[in-house]
Amino acid sequence: MRATPALLAIALLLTPAAPAAATGAETMVYLQSVTTGLNAAVAGTSVVQHRPKGDEDHQQWTLSGRTLKEGGLCLGRSGDQAVMLACDSPDAQWDVLPDADRHRLRVPGVDRYLVSAGDQVKVGAGDTLWYLTPVHPTRTPVPQDGTRRLDQVTFLTAHNAYANGVDGGFAPPFVNLAPNQQRGIAQQLADGVRGFQLDIHQTPDGAILCHNSCTWVGRPVALWVDVQKVVDFLRANPGEFVTIFLEDYVSAQVLNNELSRVNGLADVLFRPDQAGVRTTGWPTLNTLRATGKRLLIFTDHTRANDTPQRDSFGVMYQSEWTVENHWSMGSGLGTSDWSCYSRWSTPLTRTEPGFTPLFVMNHFRDVPFTGTATTDNGKLADRARRFCEPAARKTPNYLAVDHYHLGNPMAAVQTLSRERF
Template identity: 25%
Template structure:
């Protein structure tokens, strides 16, 4: 009987892990990090569900990650000498950075094969950001990437326990795992009002950098579900993702969108990832 109970308990544990491991996290494990495209949410912290004003997303961080988002763009500002997630002004919405990081840690613990990327737009000293990661018990989860080294496969990252890639536009490289985004990435322009104005023109970062941030959202003058419905439609997003490799020589590694749950964003990315990597 004890043996049977152990067997049942083991099966139950395996079922829980399986339930917490989306298929897309499993089928891509054999690819290098730079051979995968992911949905990245623009101003991920700014969401309607938690009462932010003029939000860029409908749902909070956990729901985004549960829905398949694997990249988060987060803005960090000082509020009362502490780092907070803020978009522009604190009265529009704010949250302590450490609380957002703890939420991400909980998701990583429940989803053992997920690899998550954070890109910070930071207005905060890197030491304060590190302290927040330390307080959230995430320092041990950070992947460390040398600029001249090949990216590991997702499986190697999972096996190492370092499944969180963090990049920033301020103080990058000031501590291990806190990468300078413009030493690893380049981006397309982000100030776009109409779908016909989407292009692959480079904005920041050197074209020789290996990772491409494909900014794909409309702002007129703020984000809105109606604008996201246009940008995230199959007929607009699909050709842009498919044509990126030809136009730039790079696959779109981070496809940055507003209101990811409107339109065909995840469907487009899943379809694109089913193709063999060509770089």
């Protein structure tokens, strides 16, 4: 039964106050499921959930009081279905109920809500929470260099940094023709690269840097060799911070043995688990410099059935400390997919009380053609601002690219380092 105007007025008086955006001022927002990380998008007269894709996929809604408008119609309901209706329809009205930085969209006068169900948007019982993320957010200027927390910094990151054709072999000869980078690790450090994505495979010689397999690789490089270069760089540059990301195909014991060969590693290795990051947040750069702990190492292994546990010797499980978008924008040629969605099962918006994961933004193709990488790297800041920041509700901390020396991706690092989402 439809509520009378008097009952609706009473219900609104009893409803917790909504934010300014929901009380009259028009604001463009993304309607993003807290559970799935997907955005509500218009498909004909239906409303579905799609991967966050900025302004390219009917995902930007105009929130005005109790309506959400897109393309001339408003988000409404027909039975259990979310549909697009005329904005003056009673079924296009919602109680927008805030819950901290999240919201519930309730059918006025009824205990029914807008809910996410797989890739569908429906109406029913449930407790689905939504982010109303501004399309044009107010960004906050970052503090001065030393007082910035680690999660307030953006680092240029080299995808497959070892696959450079300079330091040694990384793949069979015919694959070596398409390296991801064209400068060695030492030069990458000198050029300002501060994140290194490395693939390691297990051989009788230990943890070796190879792409897919070490079979037929000439002059392969051991992991400890490149880690030693990083440690030596940090010793010579006490103000710098470096992160290593391992795509990890070795046993925990082999990895431990490999890292034990690195002279001085313990002096610079940062242990967020021991620093209390989950309860007190990420430290400032000045704190890290004062302690000398300026190297963070992640593995993409999971903790389950890992013996010994890799974080027992200082290698952090990345999925516990970061969020990361899907690694590919498509093939090396042709159109690209700029949608920004999680590589893992948890959404990019994942947070915990007192703790914000670092955000790794991948920005590269399946095949690292130099021409494509040059064009893509020139669009890095644009993709970060329009697609990935609203998808994650945070500014990326690591921008991972192929051929970092092309297309000036450092300009994007500087842009994102001035103001944060």
